[in-house]
Amino acid sequence: MGKSGKRTREYLNYIGGKWVAAASGKRIADRNPADREEVIGWFPDSDERDVNEAVRAAREAFPEWSATPAPKRAEYLWKAANLLIEKKQEFARDMTREMGKVLKEAGGDVQEAIDTAQYIYGEGRRMFGVVTPSELRNKFNLAYRRPVGVVGVISPWNFPMAIPMWKIAPALVCGNTVVFKPSMYVPLSAHHLVEVFEAVGLPPGVLNLVHGSGSRAGEAIIRHPGVDLISFTGSTESGRHILEVCAHGIKKVSVELGGKNPIIVLDDADEDLVVEGVLWGAFGTTGQRCTATSRLILQKGIAPRVMDLLVERVKNLRLGDGLDPRTDVGPLINEDQLKRVESYVKTGIKEGARLVVGGKVARKGSLAKGYFFEPTIFTDVKREMTLWREEIFGPVLSVAEIETAEEAIELANDTRYGLSSSVYTNDIARAFQAIESLEAGITYVNAPTIGAEVHLPFGGVKETGNGHREGAAFTLLEIFSEWKTVYIDYSGRLQKAQGID
Ligand code: NAP
């Protein structure tokens, strides 16, 4: 029974156009992180057997789907976008209930799915290839895009609708079929997304949904020989494992992984602008963004003013249920994440960093029901400390001071990650130096490390990924299609090209 006394709904997998239970008969609870007693729904605990069925359905649907003209395939995305627009508020509320982020941000997540679907819709009529001159007479050269096959989409919990759509939309328009395993912490948003595609008439088997854990359902997808490509977003640990598994089958794989994103603030920056940016970058989505600001590098002259303003503002951030419009910062996703953040804070103190605000699990009043952690700032964080090096994925900001812009960049780059980065300065030369030398896929100037727009490349360098970029305009070219190169000789005789091939 749910809290309201109503029976808690039992959800199903979607395989070959039918809603079906998991073979195991087992189920997983989807809980509200703002109130751990509230079970939002029960979802299938799928394993290899369900994945086998889903891959079979996806393979069966592939010939017809890949032969469907791309503009026709794209129409489903347009219709899906329209239905998402209609349902945006309802889906955002459900997302906040299962994931915890404040309602406005959840609305932004649904909007990003809409924006992606709308952009990719246009790709159905573009999907440009290349036509080149030939070395020879009466010969025509071109290269165009073919689908890869069956795509395994494996997504994290922090962007429950946006990230799946980043992957599913381009996969579909390119003519692939999909087996989708969402994070088991946000299955309802995945259910809504798949129901939208069902409602707009996407043919059976083209998009299949298998709920369950990474260790069973996810593992079965990455190991299945009938899956041609894995598109994964999640932690660097899982990503490394997936790359290893996929290497055996030479399976194509794209991984978008963790970050340890710095904001550099130079002395000439506008401190009010800095403080607004840091608050949003570090504590938006409770710090649970791959692009979250987790390191703040302050030049000595501006540091005291920024810290005074920042600490004051952080003290006043309001923790609470994301559905409450007064809430600034929602809960963490689950108990594990709460313990993880708590343990990083303890390590930080032990290693000698200075805790200036926050640092505790929040238990006041109704907060005790959920996984709330106080927005936290450490200063005097040294580069060898755990706080500075590891992705915490929570509301914890580490601050260090430096003397020069050069030092700032060197310190910013001293990390195994390379997703997002930012510099605050009004000096145009300094800004360009930072853009050029920050080792990150994304650099913001006078804005925090978060806030990607869907039509630009998204992804990172170093251990943040394996070199691909997502973002509507790029992902389908880089990940979800294969080149077919075609030479058409209409000379009527054997002509030999100059090269050795
Ligand atoms: P995660 O633990 O790596 O999980 C991501 C997904 O992979 C989940 O669906 C998970 O399943 C599944 N999974 C886990 N182990 C697997 C395995 N052995 N085989 C197949 N699938 C497996 O990451 P998360 O905790 O959900 O998300 C947080 C992380 O994602 C952070 O590190 C963050 O930086 C990163 N992230 C990166 C980006 C980016 O674009 N660079 C964007 C957002 C988030 P279950 O969890 O359901 O068991």
Ligand code: MG
């Ligand atoms: Mg949940």
